[in-house]
Amino acid sequence: MTDSTSTPLAPGEKPISMFSTFVHPSAPQRVAEVLASTMLSEGKQVKAFEEQLAERFGLVHPAALNSGTSALHLALEVAGVGAGDEVILSAQTFIASAITIVQTGAKPVFADIYYENGNINPADIEHRITARTKAIMAVHWGGYPCDMDEIRAIAARHGLAVIEDAAHAIGATYRGQAIGAISDYTCFSFQAIKHLTTGDGGALCALDPAKAREVFRRRWFGIDRANSPVSETGERVYDLTDVGYKYHLSDYAATLGLANLNGFEERMAHRRQLVAQYQQGLANVPGLKHFEHQSDRESANWLFGFHVENRPAFMRHLKAHGIASSVVHDGIDRNTLFGGKRMDLVQQRRFDETQVHVPLHDDLTAEQVDYIIRTIKQGW
Numbered sequence: 295m296t297d298s299t300s301t302p303l304a305p306g307e308k309p310i311s312m313f314s315t316f317v318h319p320s321a322p323q324r325v326a327e328v329l330a331s332t333m334l335s336e337g338k339q340v341k342a343f344e345e346q347l348a349e350r351f352g353l354v355h356p357a358a359l360n361s362g363t364s365a366l367h368l369a370l371e372v373a374g375v376g377a378g379d380e381v382i383l384s385a386q387t388f389i390a391s392a393i394t395i396v397q398t399g400a401k402p403v404f405a406d407i408y409y410e411n412g413n414i415n416p417a418d419i420e421h422r423i424t425a426r427t428k429a430i431m432a433v434h435w436g437g438y439p440c441d442m443d444e445i446r447a448i449a450a451r452h453g454l455a456v457i458e459d460a461a462h463a464i465g466a467t468y469r470g471q472a473i474g475a476i477s478d479y480t481c482f483s484f485q486a487i488k489h490l491t492t493g494d495g496g497a498l499c500a501l502d503p504a505k506a507r508e509v510f511r512r513r514w515f516g517i518d519r520a521n522s523p524v525s526e527t528g529e530r531v532y533d534l535t536d537v538g539y540k541y542h543l544s545d546y547a548a549t550l551g552l553a554n555l556n557g558f559e560e561r562m563a564h565r566r567q568l569v570a571q572y573q574q575g576l577a578n579v580p581g582l583k584h585f586e587h588q589s590d591r592e593s594a595n596w597l598f599g600f601h602v603e604n605r606p607a608f609m610r611h612l613k614a615h616g617i618a619s620s621v622v623h624d625g626i627d628r629n630t631l632f633g634g635k636r637m638d639l640v641q642q643r644r645f646d647e648t649q650v651h652v653p654l655h656d657d658l659t660a661e662q663v664d665y666i667i668r669t670i671k672q673g674w
């Protein structure tokens with residue numbers, strides 16, 4: 295319990311959280327219907343969800359999976375990344391980006407980021423490419439798209455695959471193109487606190503139709519479900535030719551996703567408004583430096599972050615006023631599994647010291663953002 299007599303609280307007297315989990319009011323009824331049907335595994339609802347992802351966001355060949363991590367792992371596998379290979383990525387991400395590289399037997403190689411926005415800096419990629427490099431993984435930090443044209447040009451010069459970790463970036467666009475329609479592989483997450491949730495879930499888009507068919511086959515053990523009829527003796531007719539996984543989404547989870555697509559554009563517009571409000575309200579605050587975003591791409595606004603001086607005091611000040619804040623993730627290279635903290639990632643190390651994110655989610659109101667702005671402007 296928070297002591298509201300000693301702690302000045304936000305409008306509504308409740309602490310303001312970093313994230314919320316959105317469940318559309320129609321979801322309980324819709325999921326209950328699927329449960330009552332007893333058709334729980336991958337079926338009609340998954341297919342309908344995939345159709346909606348393609349239609350509403352322009353995703354190319356989306357295959358619904360049971361997590362964003364599964365999407366990353368399967369993308370790497372289908373891209374042919376394996377033992378002894380290397381994949382270049384930024385360290386400003388969640389460990390899922392690099393752990394899936396390790397799962398294939400390959401090695402994550404970290405490139406530096408832009409201090410200005412947390413995304414991989416294409417200028418730091420090329421000198422890290424070796425004969426073992428197979429792919430570049432672009433992580434769209436907070437939902438703001440990476441420099442995809444520059445990354446694709448480097449990949450093309452060296453014959454590398456491009457895999458996007460778009461866990462934060464559903465609905466984002468880059469130079470007029472949808473994220474999910476640009477690179478060889480794009481991976482989305484529908485985990486509980488992401489903008490669009492199925493509880494847990496994800497999607498993998500492969501541009502090449504043959505690779506997309508491989509994704510659909512290998513998400514379910516490596517069996518081509520559509521073309522493996524059940525024989526007279528009751529067994530599916532198939533011949534397993536390569537390793538697959540049990541990565542498909544289930545129908546009741548897809549139904550939550552379908553319900554949550556209701557009003558999704560409106561909720562994204564709400565996020566955009568809140569971000570504009572933050573940017574306006576926090577212009578020219580001493581000790582606060584905004585991230586720099588270009589106008590040729592639109593962020594999905596999963597996070598709202600910036601750099602602050604004296605971050606511990608900043609976060610304590612917000613906490614004392616009932617407002618959550620978070621770094622969300624520090625550079626993941628520091629993990630022993632990934633080789634330990636790298637001092638050649640100069641901008642990453644600077645970013646680790648000063649970045650912070652303030653609440654941005656579907657339940658957040660303009661009044662709350664106003665209160666957060668006023669609290670920050672008091673100084674820390």
Ligand SMILES: *Cc1c(COP(=O)(O)O)cnc(C)c1O
Nearest residue numbers: 361362363388390461483484485
């Ligand atoms: C959430 C997230 C993932 C993993 O997604 P899951 O659906 O939780 O497996 C991968 N990368 C990033 C950057 C994420 O934030």
